[in-house]
Amino acid sequence: MKRIMIGIALVFSLNGACLAAQASYQCKDGTTVKAVFGAPGPASAAQLTLTGGQAVTLPQVLSADGGRYADGGIEFWIKGRTARFTRGGAVTECKTR
Numbered sequence: 001m002k003r004i005m006i007g008i009a010l011v012f013s014l015n016g017a018c019l020a021a022q023a024s025y026q027c028k029d030g031t032t033v034k035a036v037f038g039a040p041g042p043a044s045a046a047q048l049t050l051t052g053g054q055a056v057t058l059p060q061v062l063s064a065d066g067g068r069y070a071d072g073g074i075e076f077w078i079k080g081r082t083a084r085f086t087r088g089g090a091v092t093e094c095k096t097r
Contacts (some may be wrong), residue, residue, distance in 0.1 A: 025083050025094035033085060033094060035076065037067070045069065046076060 025033040034049040044060040046069040058069035058076055066079030075086040083094040 024097050025085075026097050027083075027085055027092040027094035029090070029092040031085065031092060031094070033076070033083070035078075048076060 020036055020038055022034070022036045025035065027033065030051070032051045036047045038044045038046070038060075046058050046060070046067075048056045048058065048069075050056065056071075056074060058071045058074060061068050061070045063077065066077055068075065068077045070076070073086075073088055075084070077084045077086075081096045085092050085094050
């Protein structure tokens, strides 16, 4: 029975790893954001690569609409093909390419 449970847990872990999605966004301020979104769940996060190669990982936070990822002064809030990117108090609108 223990082997079956370990096998089931492994299958769910592998399936979760396959559920990641990615998208590229072009923002009005000229910033390019490449985003890789982790599988849904309590530890879901978005890994962002910004213009110039800066990498940022943001945990998913509560949102009434869309997917919202934030940590400190950085927020990336997506809805459909658009996103709002906030960094250092500056807000810019972004769209997938």
